[in-house]
Amino acid sequence: MATTTKKRTVTEKRMYGVWTPWAEVLCFKCHGPKDKRTGEDVSAYFKANLRGSHDGPGFCTRCGEKIWVDETVAHLTRLRKVLGGDMNQTGGMCSALSIANAADTHYAVVTTESGDDVFIGYYTKEAWDHTGDEAIVCYTIPFTSLEVECAAIQAVLTGAAEVPGAKKVMENGVWL
């Protein structure tokens, strides 16, 4: 619908957020004016209040404030707002969102690259947290809508045989 399209292109008033090396996505209020490592005053960066070409609308993982942050990270914070879970650093400042199942035995681990599909891995908590072992099963789902992506992630979390809208790409270490 035309109204929806129009709404999406409106540039909202948001400040910049930052994806930290300790796996938080923070607004200025939660981050503070100083860079933790260098002691440098980084207020100007946050207050620039401009949206960069790679930025998308995301949320501070501490207080929920609306921010602009790299779209890959922003996408995961949008999913996190609905599903909960923790942001993870996966090396080289790459981001992942891990969501525990109800029994707290497994995670759905969500990653995404700009312009690419959303990737959902189903891991034992032991494997994701400690051993570095592979996912039990992996799915990809094209960018559709937050609702469709959330439904797929929830299906993965319950160990469902069929994951709506998603394609199984790996099972028990074998890429399909």
Ligand SMILES: [Zn+2]
């Ligand atoms: Zn905040």
